[in-house]
Amino acid sequence: MNGVSVTRAWVAGRRVRRLRRTLVPWTLCAALLLAACDSSGGGDAKGAGASPKDTTCDGKIHGIAHITVWYHAGPSGEFTTLQKQVKEFNGQQKQVRVELVTLPEDRAYTALVLSAAASGDLPDLLDFDGPNLYSYAWSGKLRPIDSCVPASVRADLLPTIRQQGTYAGRLWGVGTFDSGMGLYVRKSVLRKAGIRIPAGPKDAWTATELTGILRKLRKQGYKAPLDLRLVYSQPGQEWNTYGFAPAVWSAGGDLIEPGDHRTADGYVNGPGAVKALTDMQNWAKDGLIDMVKDDKAFVSGRSAISWCGHWTYPEFNKAFPGDVAIVPLPDFGRGTATGMGSFQWGVPAGDADGDAVWRFLSFLLQPAQVHRMSVANGAIPATESAVKLSPQYAPGGPEHLFIEQLRDGVARPRPQTPAYPAISDAFSRAFAKIIFDRAPVQATLDEAAKKIDKDLAAHDGYPANTS
Structure with missing residues (x-):
């Protein structure tokens, strides 16, 4: 399904009150954006290196928070698993309501993100390929999430997940799986x-x-x-x-x-x-x-x-x-x-409720949920606690090399620059x-x-x- 048809289906099937703006104009300029991406680092010289407002978490959610989440249309098992996770999250509590939007994969997805950023239409939570984090952070498209991620969660993340999510000494993204x-x-x-x-x-x-x-x-x-x-x-x-x-x-x-x-x-x-x-x-x-x-x-x-x-x-x-x-x-x-590195979650510049977003992200980072996603897409679990649930990564396991490389510094991030x-x-x-x-x-x-x-x-x- 192409970007236009995905967009039209979404617009037709969702309540207007949850849509701040339409997605359709983004797809119209996707081709131009793709051409631009071929010759530039993706950053806008205007506002370059800008310092966006932090994603602040103070532990409080006032009323019922609605958050919109964008996700790339990855492998079918990955996609259906996230759909189920969203449904279960929405069903087990009433303070945060997650609206999941799936969009085309690969370069079309990046084009939509860049277009939405230019018009101020990014969602509350964005899924993106990890190496793009540095360009997004530098150009002000993302907000740091330092205050939202507890030390205990950071300690449980694989070192490569922390490394990929860090730019200019700040944490901007977290992932639920890594690559090998x-x-x-x-x-x-x-x-x-x-x-x-x-x-x-x-x-x-x-x-x-x-x-x-x-x-x-x-x-x-x-x-x-x-x-x-x-x-x-x-x-x-x-x-x-x-x-x-x-x-x-x-x-x-x-x-x-x-x-x-x-x-x-x-x-x-x-x-x-x-x-x-x-x-x-x-x-x-x-x-x-x-x-x-x-x-x-x-x-x-x-x-x-x-x-x-x-x-x-x-x-x-x-x-x-x-x-x-x-x-x-x-x-x-x-x-x-x-x-190393794979898709990560980040909070775009805007007015998203940091605590509401983190409530959902912390659910996705629970050991059982991380394990569930890694089983669905075959990727390496992003947390040590979830790795323990996956015998194939244990010493002697058929995929132990992957976790060994991620832990011991054999794996390197792609250049961490905008x-x-x-x-x-x-x-x-x-x-x-x-x-x-x-x-x-x-x-x-x-x-x-x-x-x-x-x-x-x-x-x-x-x-x-x-x-």
Whole structure:
């Protein structure tokens, strides 16, 4: 269902008194916003670095509070679970009434958020992809939620959830699940070929070792033994950055200057990035990567190794029961690295009742509710208390690597800067050119650095608020 039809259905089916403004105009300018997002970090130079009013929680809710919640139309299990959670929350208490609005996923959702922010029509509680938090916070689209989240809840969150939700020393978002990534392998295939199976992050294959493994597997009959899930590598999609920035980090590179984020030159096009993507391009040139753009390389048996995320484990394990292991991404020289982060909840700038919003968020963060959502979408529970309810993440469990990486610092956040949308777009397009078109690695990354630095210059380096 497209954005217009979703919007019309919502408008037709909800009471007018709960609608402050209509959603229809947002969809009319979505295409323009998408084009704008391709070339900018998403921040508005006017009011840049603004300090929005905090989301204040004093423990009091006066009368009956109505809050509107926006949610991306993610996997069906995820969506239906949230619907049930909203229904149960509304049914078990009478002070806070939650109105759930689901909108199109991916870039259309981001376009709607940006349009709504420009016209002052954001909801009381917003669901968004985690790396967008920094742009939203910097440009004044979100309000800090420090006073709403108790210390006990913060302590229970995985360190990566706290890290992703923090910008400029403030907490702006929390999530109910995190992500994990690794190499999925067929244990029986590797054992037959005499290939060792890494036991954990400290035991990861080196990139050179993986090259030899792929060549050995090709001799075993796997024409293109490595699946990179290139079906996700569409223009503007996040997979190229989420999936393959870890190779750059592992080689000692970065997408932008760490710390101050003042320039991408010398980082996204630096020696580490060039080394990692040259290695990967060589795999493509040697025919070691499955270039078929579907999601069946691993389950169909075309590839024996799949570079992918947590969401594929149920499918892979169903295809090969008991024969799937998850091992770390390869070490390109400085140790294995992996991605982290997923959708988070934040409070948009406006007049939302912080206590009412937190009442609902605290319900979603209850151990049973976090566990319930992670079962539905296959993601990693965001809290330690919920992880304890999930035996697959316990030591010896099939997905223990994911939680180990999130706890022990192997997982890294994508650059925590308002420039992230521009960084991701430039790197994603560069990666696609390098892998699909066999474009010169150094020159392609040089162009990506120029694009990112152009965005930084257009926003004066995204200065922090000094008021």
